[in-house]
Amino acid sequence: MTARRTFATTSRVLAQLRHDHRTIGIILVLPCVIFGLIAWMFSGTESQVVDTMGPLLIAIFPAVIMFLITSVVTLRERTSGTLERLMSLPISKADFLVGYALAFALAAAVQAVVLLAFAMGVCGMRIEGPVALMGLVSVLDAVLGSTLGLAASALARTEFQAVQLMPVFLIPQILVCGLLMPRAAMPLVLEWISRALPFTYAAQAMEKLQVGASTWSVASDIAVICAFIAGTLTAGIVTLRRRTA
Amino acid sequence: MAEAAAIRIRGLRVVRKKVLVIPGLDVDVAAGAITGLLGPSGCGKSTLMRAIVGVQIVESGSVEVLGLPAGSADLRHRVGYMTQEPSVYSDLTVRENLAHFARIYGVDQGNVDRAIDRVDLGSKADTVVSDLSGGQHSRVSLAASLVGEPDLLVLDEPTVGLDPVLRRDLWALFRSLASSGTTLLVSSHVMEEAVHCDRLLLMRDGHMLADGVRDDLLAATGAADIEAAFLALVEQEDGR
Numbered sequence: 110m111t112a113r114r115t116f117a118t119t120s121r122v123l124a125q126l127r128h129d130h131r132t133i134g135i136i137l138v139l140p141c142v143i144f145g146l147i148a149w150m151f152s153g154t155e156s157q158v159v160d161t162m163g164p165l166l167i168a169i170f171p172a173v174i175m176f177l178i179t180s181v182v183t184l185r186e187r188t189s190g191t192l193e194r195l196m197s198l199p200i201s202k203a204d205f206l207v208g209y210a211l212a213f214a215l216a217a218a219v220q221a222v223v224l225l226a227f228a229m230g231v232c233g234m235r236i237e238g239p240v241a242l243m244g245l246v247s248v249l250d251a252v253l254g255s256t257l258g259l260a261a262s263a264l265a266r267t268e269f270q271a272v273q274l275m276p277v278f279l280i281p282q283i284l285v286c287g288l289l290m291p292r293a294a295m296p297l298v299l300e301w302i303s304r305a306l307p308f309t310y311a312a313q314a315m316e317k318l319q320v321g322a323s324t325w326s327v328a329s330d331i332a333v334i335c336a337f338i339a340g341t342l343t344a345g346i347v348t349l350r351r352r353t354a
Numbered sequence: 355m356a357e358a359a360a361i362r363i364r365g366l367r368v369v370r371k372k373v374l375v376i377p378g379l380d381v382d383v384a385a386g387a388i389t390g391l392l393g394p395s396g397c398g399k400s401t402l403m404r405a406i407v408g409v410q411i412v413e414s415g416s417v418e419v420l421g422l423p424a425g426s427a428d429l430r431h432r433v434g435y436m437t438q439e440p441s442v443y444s445d446l447t448v449r450e451n452l453a454h455f456a457r458i459y460g461v462d463q464g465n466v467d468r469a470i471d472r473v474d475l476g477s478k479a480d481t482v483v484s485d486l487s488g489g490q491h492s493r494v495s496l497a498a499s500l501v502g503e504p505d506l507l508v509l510d511e512p513t514v515g516l517d518p519v520l521r522r523d524l525w526a527l528f529r530s531l532a533s534s535g536t537t538l539l540v541s542s543h544v545m546e547e548a549v550h551c552d553r554l555l556l557m558r559d560g561h562m563l564a565d566g567v568r569d570d571l572l573a574a575t576g577a578a579d580i581e582a583a584f585l586a587l588v589e590q591e592d593g594r
Binding site: 113114116117120121124125128129189190191193194195196197198199200351352353354 | 369370371372404407408409410411412425427430431433435437438439440441442443444445446450454455457458459460482498499502
C-alpha cells in the first residue's frame, strides 16, 4: 500500500463526484430537506423532537446516503470491468478501498458541516456538547456507512441488488439504535442485539453530546465506531479478489 | 529475440462461470512480435487473456509471463491489459482517466499526452468519455493500457467496431510498438486481421487449431486466406 496509489483512487473518485452534480445535490441537500421536514412537522407541538432526535438523525442520514452511493459506485466498478483492469495493475486492494473510504470521508465531512449548520441555524436545534465532536461522529458514521457499502457491494451482482441491500444492512440498525425508543426500554434480547450493531454507538454518542457530556465520555463510543470501520474495511479488502472465476 | 517466448503456457485448464472453457492448453507467445489470437467469439480468447494477465482463477496448469508466474506483483508494472468491454470511467474525461492510471503506474503525466496522441484523441482529451462514440470509447481503453508503457500488451479485440482508417492506424501503432521491443497479443474474431500479425494462434473451443506464421498456415492448408484456412482446419478436425 502506498500513499500515491491510495490518493490516486481518492482523487479519481472525487473527480467522478465533481462531474456528477446531481449526486452532489443529493449528498448536500437531501439530508437538510428531510431534517427540515421533521422540524416543520413538530413545529406546532410542545415536543423537543428537534433537540432530542435531531442529533441522532445527523448521525444516521449521512451513513444511509453514503452506504447507497458507495455500494452502487463500487458495484459499477465490478460490472464495467474497471475493477478487473485495476486488479491487473500495480495497485493494492487496500489502496483501492482505503482510497474510496477517504474520498467519501471528505464528502461526508462537507455534508456534516452543511447539515449541522442547517439544523442549528435554520431549525433551531440546541445542543449542550461541543458541535465539532458531533460533526466528527457524523463523519465517522458516514465513513462506516460507506465501508459497509463497500462490503455489501461484494454480495450484490447488479446495481438493483445493491440498492436492496440497504434495508438489509441498515434498517435493523436504525430500528434498534435508540432512535425510535430508548434502548433501556427494549426487550432484553433486542437490547443485546443493538450492542453488536455500530449505529447504536453513533446514536449513543450523539445523545450524550446533546445533553452536554464531556469529550471524554464519548471517546469509547467513537473508538467502537472506528473499530467497526477498520473491521468492515478489512472485510472488504479480504473479500476483494484479484482473480475471479 | 523473436524466438524467445514472452508467454509460456503448459497444461492450462480453466473453468469460467461453471463452464469448462479451456480443457488443457499448451502454447507459447513469441517476444517482441505481434501475435494474433484469432477465433470465433466464445472460443475462449478472453478467458485465455484473463489467465495471462492474472485475473482469472485457473484450475490447473502453469502460465508464465516474462519469466514469472502470471499475476505476480512484479508483472503488474510490465503488462498492459485492455479488456473487451471498454474498461475506463465513463464519467471522467479522457485525460482524467489516463491521469488516474498514470498515477497508479507511477509514471509521469507526459505519458498521458503520449498515450492520447497515440490513439489520436488529442481533440477529445477534455471530453467526458460517455460523450464519445463507441470507437473513441474503446480507444480510451486502449490508451489506458499504453500509459504505463508495458513490455507486454494484452489487447482483447482492440480494433472491433472501428472504421478502416482507424483500424489501419492502430495496426501501424502496434507495429511501431513491436519494433521497439514490445510483445503484443491481440485477439480478434475477424480473420482478415491476420495479415497484420507476425504469428497466429487459431483458437477453437478452448484449444489451438493452429499456431504459426500466416504463410505457413496458408501453404499447409492450401487456402487463399486465413478464413479459408480456419475452415479447412475445422473440417479436418471434425472429420477425424
